Amino acid sequence: MADQFYTKKEAMLYSQRIAQLSKALWKAVEKDWQSWIKPYDLNINEHHILWISYHLKGATISDIAKFGVMHVSTAFNFSKKLEERGLLSFSKRETDKRNTYVDVTKKGQVLLEEMYENYHETPHAVLEGSLPIKEVYGKFPDFMDVTAVIRNIYGDDFMDIFERSLKNLESTIVAKD
């Protein structure tokens, strides 16, 4: 990277802007997410683990940690809790004895699908806050900047899995209209 094409002050101001915007956005997302999953007695990490396992169809704990952006110990501990509730199952593979694979059980699948069916039963401030943009541009914002920055930080495979899981969601899930 050419070292003279931005000043350190400019970089710091940019970085502070993103930090504040990102915190405000995440806090709104977190609140929406929590109120959606509350009736199902799940926390965000647990729901995120279920979501990843559902879409990856046989993820390892380290896949879950990576795509869920959480510590491996967090991924393991919450996966264990979901297994105890019968929502996930653990297995080893003949070809790979070192890793533990995690799959969503039938019960877990039914729960996730029910949650998507009831998605619009709870408030979604982020969605509401995006509607004026949809009205002006005819589509929801695509967050190109954020997506590009995340691709640079987390890598292409992170984004590939991310896009794959959304495509998968699109083709399998029914939301009550």
Next chain:
Amino acid sequence: MADQFYTKKEAMLYSQRIAQLSKALWKAVEKDWQSWIKPYDLNINEHHILWISYHLKGATISDIAKFGVMHVSTAFNFSKKLEERGLLSFSKRETDKRNTYVDVTKKGQVLLEEMYENYHETPHAVLEGSLPIKEVYGKFPDFMDVTAVIRNIYGDDFMDIFERSLKNLESTIVAKD
């Protein structure tokens, strides 16, 4: 809002996309923020409270909670700790006996300024991940979508204070070049 201009499924897919992007971005921001402030024995909430008090020049606890996107009790408890460390001072105003006003002390100001001077001593993955965009477009990304959504969620005064604090930072802070 016209109720037929989007399907519920489309809205859910959009909302799930933002949730995941926002989590990944925030986790990267949080990591950068933590490594920057670690040498100063502050957590993110404490640093955020100092930042807001510094820029607002006489904020109430509820201003801090609002602009820092934290609970009032969190804002109060961490402000109290900062006061005990001599970084903030509390006061009442003749014209407004009900609210407690918070100001950054000289010691707090010196600390904040020192932190900005050393901003580039720690890694900033979000900044690094934005440089390729800066290279392509000649400027850092402006996150217009995110800014618009946040304005819709938190209101104009939130964004006004946000922009004001960044302008203030620009005019007062020196970053070593």
